[in-house]
Amino acid sequence: MKEKAPGAWLTLNTSYYASPVGNPLALLDDAYMLLESAQGIVHLVRDALQLSPYVDPRAMTLALKGVETLMEMSAGSTEATHVRFEEIGEGWIADDRSTDQSCV
Numbered sequence: 001m002k003e004k005a006p007g008a009w010l011t012l013n014t015s016y017y018a019s020p021v022g023n024p025l026a027l028l029d030d031a032y033m034l035l036e037s038a039q040g041i042v043h044l045v046r047d048a049l050q051l052s053p054y055v056d057p058r059a060m061t062l063a064l065k066g067v068e069t070l071m072e073m074s075a076g077s078t079e080a081t082h083v084r085f086e087e088i089g090e091g092w093i094a095d096d097r098s099t100d101q102s103c104v
Helices: 023-050 057-088 091-102
Strands: none
Touching: 023 057
16 A cells, blocks of 8 residues: 655645635635545545445545535635625726736
């Protein structure tokens, strides 16, 4: 069995409890990455169940707990994004457009 590399296996733009200064678009990127990771775990479990008739209930419980945690983190990131977009209003759209026009 390979040993896990030291350090974080998942790097987010903000912590689980989103920093009040984080960019809302970075939070959306985090939410998407977390959901992709949860989907990856689900695919691994599905493939393992297809290959082996034996199901280890403890391993299944841990895998499902991991999926649950990733989904909760994603929901929290998405909620923080929504709140920040409401606080910013449409100012972020106007800033984006002025940047795009200056490049033309």
